[in-house]
Amino acid sequence: MVDWHHLSDGERALLERLFWTGGLSRGDLAASVDFSKSKANMAIASLLGRELIEEGGVQPSTGGRRPELLRLSHGMGVLAAIDIGATSIDVALLAPDMTLIDHRSEAADVHAGAPLVFARVRNLLRQMRERHDIAAGRVLGIGVGVPGPVAFDSGMLVNPPLLPGWETFSIRDCLAEEYAAPVFVDNDVNIMALGTHWRLRGQLRNFLVIKIGTGIGCGIICHGAVYRGTDGSAGDVGHICVDPHGPLCHCGNAGCVEAMAAGPAIARMAEAAAHAGESALLKELLDRNGVLSPMDLGNASRAGDAAANAIVQQAGGWIGRMLAAVVNFFNPSHIFIGGGVAKVGPLFLASIRQSVYQRSLALSTRHLDIQYVPQVESAGVIGAGVMAVQETMLAGPERR
Amino acid sequence: MVDWHHLSDGERALLERLFWTGGLSRGDLAASVDFSKSKANMAIASLLGRELIEEGGVQPSTGGRRPELLRLSHGMGVLAAIDIGATSIDVALLAPDMTLIDHRSEAADVHAGAPLVFARVRNLLRQMRERHDIAAGRVLGIGVGVPGPVAFDSGMLVNPPLLPGWETFSIRDCLAEEYAAPVFVDNDVNIMALGTHWRLRGQLRNFLVIKIGTGIGCGIICHGAVYRGTDGSAGDVGHICVDPHGPLCHCGNAGCVEAMAAGPAIARMAEAAAHAGESALLKELLDRNGVLSPMDLGNASRAGDAAANAIVQQAGGWIGRMLAAVVNFFNPSHIFIGGGVAKVGPLFLASIRQSVYQRSLALSTRHLDIQYVPQVESAGVIGAGVMAVQETMLAGPERR
Structure with a gap:
């Protein structure tokens, strides 16, 4: 060590x-x-x-x-990186310069509970180490991303809406049974922002990564470092109100952007359009599969379906309205869009852009660039690896 | 030197x-x-x-x-601090530990133009120096706050809505005719945030100062330093939309918080209530003065006038709605409220608080404290003095 x-x-x-x-x-x-x-x-x-x-x-x-x-x-050793998604787990071993030694991505259900998910994570890590003949003692640090709010200092989840029961599970203690290396846990979108920051060689000082999936979250790089806020909840933009007269959100308030434009809301709008007979294509997809996903909507939109396009534009417009508020406040140089819903197609990104540029002050958008997260496939594990290096090797003594 | x-x-x-x-x-x-x-x-x-x-x-x-x-x-010398308001100029000389050597506050009209305003500023500074027998060469650095957007590196104003014509005036060149000391210019609310930061001994890492007057602006302290954003426009929260169905703002968008809850909007609501016969007290004040100011409204509210109270609550509610979005994104530990309109009374602060706590996520408000800017009278010149010290004495060589 x-x-x-x-x-x-x-x-x-x-x-x-x-x-x-x-x-x-x-x-x-x-x-x-x-x-x-x-x-x-x-x-x-x-x-x-x-x-x-x-x-x-x-x-x-x-x-x-x-x-x-x-x-x-x-x-000198390796870093272990773990990226837990709502429906997937990614595990990787990385060299200290973030070269991927091995990377496995598997479908998983976080509702199975943290002990089961982490038993699989530990198995995957062990298999990888054996394949590459790397002893547990050669692991220098472990970074973990999870899809929920994290108290960074303790590494514990705090009331995670997508991960019921995980708040009593110590990821640190679980991994400590096998590894002496320090373990750092953060939410998935901070991890994605950090991975993007490293890919861009740390050259952007102030930017945002927005992840749009089941929920909507935001990773913040400020003054060149991840910004987590006072309680670790910075970037929790899903419940910013975009229409006080909008539908009720599960949080109790009306018109939260997450209730209007995240994956479930988009799927609901698509199903409503199918039922209302506004789109033969969506109706056909719904009849075939019983449900519609954001991906179905994306496929219909790319095929030129007018009703699908209207939904994509509306959702992009609401997300843009939320981002306009954030841009006026934060004046970032870049916004990178990621997450499953970002894949619904180019019209979605175009609608977000149009809405942001229309609703933000001219000075704030003079140099603003809005694009997809670069190399999104490995942004999670790279981000977890970067966090492990930063907190283990690069943090001064006062940080450890 | x-x-x-x-x-x-x-x-x-x-x-x-x-x-x-x-x-x-x-x-x-x-x-x-x-x-x-x-x-x-x-x-x-x-x-x-x-x-x-x-x-x-x-x-x-x-x-x-x-x-x-x-x-x-x-x-070792003194710092000069200049705080330009829409209707006032404050000039001060400070010792390096921010002891006030002298401080003058005078009414002024920025519409008289920058050359006239800065001729007065230079006169006031010269009189102060003579009174305390301090030669121009003993001034180590000069900090200037102005009520408009500033490109921090050049020290020039950028399209300032309240200061037409000032964008072509170089405050640096004007002061360089008399002083060899470096001159730093920033907007008034960043200056107020920096002054507050210093008063609190730099112990808060992430907080906001909101100034509510003719416009609404926000100073951001992030990771313990003033955060200015990519184009220097960070904190421009006045045009965050709080109701997409709200009235049109001069920026071209609908429902900006500035159009609904800053000084002019509040005065307009008070005058409408007076005309509509909703308040005998407001009607009396309007008849006496020909116009109503936010201060008149505040006096009526403090006297228990129901119509005035409703307006104060509504304006506070809209500002709270804007702040809720900012709190979800930034998760600050404190929000300090300042500016002329903040003086309309305790019901205003209470309404802001209620609206923020209702509309923000529980985790983001767990430790959030919302209160008035402490010692607001000299926060401007102290902030300008702190900026002068930071940029002159404490910045590393790469900053100068």
Whole structure:
């Protein structure tokens, strides 16, 4: 086990630069932290000696000799990443530079309860380790994303609406039976935001990731770091009101965006259109399957069905109205849209954009870019891996 | 002129601790920055030698010898603070520890134009300096708050709705004719948030200051620092929609909270109630003055007038509805309410609170505290002074 307490602040700063950039030449690394040449060289020598970094990989040359890249050493150990969805579990092993060593995604039902789900998670992890001959003691840190509110310091879920009963289950204690590594738990959308942040090399300082599925959540990167708020509930945008005269939400208030434009609401609107005879195509899909999913609606919309298009535009418009309020308040540079419902098609993104640009102040949208989450398939496990590295290796002593 | 470039990171960290705490004993200062004893002592000696800090003041003893406090040296110079309101100018000179040396507040009309307003500002500053025998060269930094959107890096206003014509006036160039000190400009509500942050000794990490006057604006402290957003427009909450079926706003959208609950909207509602015969008291005030102000409404409300109370409750409810959206997104620990309209009375604050607690998620409001801005009279000039110190003395070389 590496003892991170023995790192100096300078050494930690170098590791952090290498982690976020994916690798730098000696010269670029020293320059990126504003150290004197001798201080940088001493810290680099110390990290090389302790096998925390290694030379390897060659940078594309701009002429002259190609400089060797320094990077985080693969020899120091691995990170385990776990991303629990409402209907899936993803488990991965990653090298310290976030190279995927192995990644398994399986269907799962969180209603089976946390003990069963985590028994499967531990099995999957064990199989992966055996396949790659990695002992449990080589796991440096474990990051876990869950689809519900988390008290970050304790790692416990807090009244999770989609995960009844999980609030009494300690993910930390369960994993501690097999791993000595520290375990960090956060909600899935913060994890997705962190994964996106890392993919973009930490270059965006203030942006949002919106996940639209059964619920609607938002991950916030502010001043270059995940922002969790006072109680860990920051980004809980699903219950922002978009129409005080709108339908009642399960939270007790009227017109919450989640009650009007998340997956279940969209499916309900599609079924209503089918029953009302507004769309032969939706009717046919409903008759065949007994229910309609947001994906069915997306397929109908892509096939040019007018009623489906109207529903997609309406839902996108409501989400855009919620985001307009958030944009006026937060003035982000980017909003990335993800989650299952984001896949209903390009008209959905276009409707969100139109609504945001219409309802936000001109100054707030001058540089605003709204697009899909990049490389969404592995954003969850990458995000959980990034959290594990940040909290284990890069956090100063006051954080641990 | 002090050369801040010669400060080491360690020395800067010590100055920062002394600035935010108001003074610490040697032992507490060294402990607060996690330096070794020898490194702390060396940095303290260096700062004492350069007369940037001084010994003075005695801490309340907890028994034993009373330790002498270290604090920022009054000898190093002064800060100038300027707070421009829509109808007032405040000018102050402050010691580096934010002791007010002199403070003048005068009525002013920003429509007279920036050159005239700043001619008065420079006059007031010069008179103050003469009164206290302080040469222009002793001014270390100048902080300026203005009631409009500011591009922080350039210090220029951007399309300020309340300050037509000011966008072509360089406050920096104007003050540079008399002062060599760097000039920093920000909008009034960021300044008020920063002043509040300093008053609270920097102990709150994530909170909001809402200013309700002719418009509605919000200053954001996030991760312990002012958050300005991508284009400097963060906190522009006045155009968040609280009712899509509401009245048209001058921005072109319907139901903006500013169009429904800021000063002019409140005065309009009061006048309508007077004309409709709903309140004898408001009618009497209207007949006497020809117009009604938010203050008239507040006086009627405090006198128990039912129509006035209904208007105050309605306006507070709309502001609370906007804040509920912001609370769900940002999960702050505190919201401080300030600005002229905040003075309409306790029923206003109570209505805001009720509306926020009703419309926000329980988890987001578990620790939420909503109250008035503390010591609001000097929050503006203190905030401008804090900004001047932060940007001049405490910012690392990459910031200047």
